[in-house]
Amino acid sequence: MAEVNGLKLEQRHGKSRVRVARVWKSHDGKYHFAEWSVNISLLSDCLPAYVAGDNSDIVATDTMKNTVYAKAKECSEQLSAEDFAIILAKHFTSFYQQVTAAIVDIVEKPWERISIKGQHHEHGFKLGSEKHTTEVMVDKSGTLRMTSGIEGLSVLKTTKSGFEGFIRDKYTMLPETRERMMATEVTASWRYSFESLSSLPLKPLYFTERYMDVKEVLLNTFFGPSKGGVYSPSVQATLYEMAKAVLGRFPDISFIQLKMPNLHFLPVNLSSKDNPVIVKFDNDVYLPTDEPHGTIQATLNRIRSKM
Ligand SMILES: O=c1[nH]c(=O)c2[nH]c(=O)[nH]c2[nH]1
Secondary structure, rough: OOOOOOOEEOOOOEEEEEEEEEEEEEOOOOEEEEEEEEEEEEEOHHHHHOOOOOOOOOOHHHHHHHHHHHHHOOOOOOOOOOHHHHHHHHHHHHHOOEEEEEEEEEEEEEEEEEEEEEEEEEEEEEOOOOEEEEEEEEOOOOEEEEEEEEEEEEEEOOOOOOOOOOOOOOOOOOOOOOOOOOOEEEEEEEEEEEOHHHHHHOOOHHHHHHHHHHHHHHHHHOOOOOOOOOOEOOOHHHHHHHHHHHHHHOOOEEEEEEEEEEOOHHHHHOOOOOOOOOOOOOOOOOEEEOOOOOOOEEEEOOOOOOO
16 A cells, blocks of 8 residues: 555556466376466555556566466476466565566366276266365565365255244244255365475375365365265254364364355245145245345354463
């Protein structure tokens, strides 16, 4: 933030939705592939550009775009979206004297290796559904803030869900139930506790593996065991269990936010004057709807122990 002519100015500039795809061929003839949409935002000392039309301290956003392709070319080994974001952010903060911090976020398209007759294909991929996201912020001193997430993880269970005991008043019509569908589209975002570039794990694809593992913990907790599942008394309670399971399992995650809209499946009952029972609901025929839908979200944070 700067003060100019008695006014406060906060500014940043960057390039959005730079799309890049990278192929790596390994020695065994197998191809690896990633497709990313990259957003870059630079915090830099370039006030004269705003107040005097002087661009001499500006990193052109076109240059930022080109940097994405140049760095993708340089990355000769397959790497996670997180590591690519860090490479870019490190470049901008170390290469340009004017840049004090860089924020890079990436959405990875969910290309999954295809299997043909049970065999992993060498070079064939199909598009999955949920997306891996990440945002890193790096400043000149090497301080790091790093989050990763999942977008669009659609899940549904046909039973083992209920909702009872909520406030009843003159506007309440919803019956209590211990038997309903539960459907949501999970958006998750978690912060890693690595707070400097020098503290990052060195293991290749560490963050890709973490992403897969977090997703698995979220799904296992949502569904419960394949036989019998687990009863959910509310979206709130399930969300909390999912967030708690992630923090319990991964010490390097310091907080997690989950957004879980309650996508309703409404019981269908049809009757008319002539035909009082056309369809009588018996946990079988539903009207799926996502409008309106419930919105349930929460963040679970570790309470730091005071020394
Ligand atoms: O799991 C639920 N949580 C709610 O807060 C809520 N509200 C509602 O109408 N149905 C539900 N279900």
